[in-house]
Amino acid sequence: MRxxxxxxxxxxxxxxxxxRRSGNGRKASADSPDTRFDRQLAKVLxxxxxxxxxxxxxxxxxxxxxxxxxxxxxxxxxxxxxxxxLLYLIxxxxxxxxxxxxxxxxxxxxxxEERIRIFIENHLEYSLANKEAMKVLTHEDDTLKxxxxxxxxxxxxxxxxxxxxxxxxxxxxxxxxxxxxxxxxSLFGMINWIYTWHNPRVDPDxxxxxxxxxxxxxxxxxxxxxxxxxxxxxxxx
Amino acid sequence: MRxxxxxxxxxxxxxxxxxRRSGNGRKASADSPDTRFDRQLAKVLxxxxxxxxxxxxxxxxxxxxxxxxxxxxxxxxxxxxxxxxLLYLIxxxxxxxxxxxxxxxxxxxxxxEERIRIFIENHLEYSLANKEAMKVLTHEDDTLKxxxxxxxxxxxxxxxxxxxxxxxxxxxxxxxxxxxxxxxxSLFGMINWIYTWHNPRVDPDxxxxxxxxxxxxxxxxxxxxxxxxxxxxxxxx
DNA sequence: ATAAAGTCCGAACGAACGTTCGGTAACTAG
DNA sequence: CTAGTTACCGAACGTTCGTTCGGACTTTAT
Numbered sequence: 001m002r003x004x005x006x007x008x009x010x011x012x013x014x015x016x017x018x019x020r021r022s023g024n025g026r027k028a029s030a031d032s033p034d035t036r037f038d039r040q041l042a043k044v045l046x047x048x049x050x051x052x053x054x055x056x057x058x059x060x061x062x063x064x065x066x067x068x069x070x071x072x073x074x075x076x077x078x079x080x081x082x083x084x085x086l087l088y089l090i091x092x093x094x095x096x097x098x099x100x101x102x103x104x105x106x107x108x109x110x111x112x113e114e115r116i117r118i119f120i121e122n123h124l125e126y127s128l129a130n131k132e133a134m135k136v137l138t139h140e141d142d143t144l145k146x147x148x149x150x151x152x153x154x155x156x157x158x159x160x161x162x163x164x165x166x167x168x169x170x171x172x173x174x175x176x177x178x179x180x181x182x183x184x185x186s187l188f189g190m191i192n193w194i195y196t197w198h199n200p201r202v203d204p205d206x207x208x209x210x211x212x213x214x215x216x217x218x219x220x221x222x223x224x225x226x227x228x229x230x231x232x233x234x235x236x237x
Numbered sequence: 238m239r240x241x242x243x244x245x246x247x248x249x250x251x252x253x254x255x256x257r258r259s260g261n262g263r264k265a266s267a268d269s270p271d272t273r274f275d276r277q278l279a280k281v282l283x284x285x286x287x288x289x290x291x292x293x294x295x296x297x298x299x300x301x302x303x304x305x306x307x308x309x310x311x312x313x314x315x316x317x318x319x320x321x322x323l324l325y326l327i328x329x330x331x332x333x334x335x336x337x338x339x340x341x342x343x344x345x346x347x348x349x350e351e352r353i354r355i356f357i358e359n360h361l362e363y364s365l366a367n368k369e370a371m372k373v374l375t376h377e378d379d380t381l382k383x384x385x386x387x388x389x390x391x392x393x394x395x396x397x398x399x400x401x402x403x404x405x406x407x408x409x410x411x412x413x414x415x416x417x418x419x420x421x422x423s424l425f426g427m428i429n430w431i432y433t434w435h436n437p438r439v440d441p442d443x444x445x446x447x448x449x450x451x452x453x454x455x456x457x458x459x460x461x462x463x464x465x466x467x468x469x470x471x472x473x474x
Numbered sequence: 475a476t477a478a479a480g481t482c483c484g485a486a487c488g489a490a491c492g493t494t495c496g497g498t499a500a501c502t503a504g
Numbered sequence: 505c506t507a508g509t510t511a512c513c514g515a516a517c518g519t520t521c522g523t524t525c526g527g528a529c530t531t532t533a534t
Contacts, residue, residue: 058295075482189430220457
């Protein structure tokens with residue numbers, strides 16, 4: 001929930017974006033990561049995530065947003081160049097944060113099964129602590145087009161790949177047989193669906209949820225992987 | 238006053254909607270379940286589902302829809318009274334169809350585990366055969382407000398309840414211990430997430446997908462339900 | 475002090491939105 | 505045939521949309 005560094009480059013499209021850099025060469029002090037610009041942008045991004053979460057990207061108007069952020073319509077455009085870029089900034093920041101967190105936590109264990117549990121718990125903890133941003137991630141999954149969409153999709157693929165590797169480690173070490181793709185997408189289904197139903201007043205917190213879903217998923221993968229022959233039942237072709 | 242509406246009736250709000258019934262009073266010929274009106278409405282609904290699926294409910298314009306349906310903007314309003322009602326008709330019809338199909342198929346078995354597999358397979362088969370409508374169901378989950386929203390939400394609760402009952406049957410018969418709510422929501426996560434990734438050219442068909450997810454889910458539920466302890470029994474592999 | 479840069483706003487732009495209205499063909503009933 | 509209903513459309517309504525522009529106040533640099 002901290003401010004994003006203002007390294008907001010599109011990476012693509014080198015044009016036209018009003019982008020400020022925080023620590024540009026001027027100042028003597030090496031780096032000031034939080035400029036006024038950065039702090040205000042972070043605040044706007046947070047309000048925007050809430051509005052996009054509530055009304056959807058297309059359903060939310062810039063006027064809704066200006067009301068929520070307590071800033072004039074025109075004033076908003078000081079911080080980004082279009083509504084689309086706003087969505088891009090939210091999605092990119094959210095993905096990068098959760099990936100960084102996962103990578104850090106995964107360093108602490110070498111056991112394949114425990115690493116999968118760590119991955120799940122990290123995802124659930126971040127999801128429940130940042131519900132709005134996570135809903136915007138999944139709900140506006142294919143809203144962004146062109147370069148910005150491709151970039152976010154690439155980051156998402158990284159995240160997917162982390163989980164896939166964890167599962168293939170497990171499979172090798174335990175000598176199991178199952179489709180990693182099907183398993184990882186089932187797991188993502190479980191943990192990404194939570195935003196549609198989780199109610200903090202009735203449902204468990206992230207840690208217990210992670211334990212329950214970890215049990216369910218790992219129990220399923222392990223118990224089936226052991227006895228399974230892949231081309232089993234003749235079935236309909 | 239004006240006309241439309243047929244077997245897709247709106248049980249809530251008795252006012253203001255243009256209502257028309259299909260087989261009203263007169264026709265002698267045995268069954269005309271399909272009047273011209275009904276057939277045209279069904280066609281429009283199908284086009285609308287595709288457009289809503291592609292661009293989202295808010296992102297889709299009535300002009301997009303009129304182009305897709307090959308009908309003028311004004312002509313569309315002969316069949317429904319607002320864009321919102323259009324979404325309502327799609328969602329209601331989809332839910333009712335999948336529920337009816339599930340109920341019919343479930344009659345054919347009394348074994349709790351097999352019944353869960355039937356439920357999963359029914360859901361996946363319908364989902365893959367009606368991708369657009371299913372995406373509109375889940376993606377525009379909280380778009381509808383007021384009476385129409387409440388009605389769709391009630392139908393959805395029925396569907397959830399069917400699955401919950403199946404799981405509690407399993408738990409009783411097998412003497413397992415697990416949270417039915419967590420289990421059913423995890424299962425829904427798996428099977429509803431499919432629309433975000435399934436590619437018919439690479440991924441298995443509904444039957445094999447249902448087998449795989451049934452194995453995963455039932456394996457997890459059963460193996461964990463038996464030993465209320467943490468996972469990974471110390472037993473040697 | 476003066477200049478430059480950064481921050482923010484009121485007002486307006488043209489385009490697109492959902493919906494309505496008056497009318498016109500086509501079909502159906504008697 | 506005529507009368508009436510059904511199916512549909514062109515054109516427009518009023519509103520809201522994302523975005524822009526010129527200017528003004530505030531902070532920073534010299």
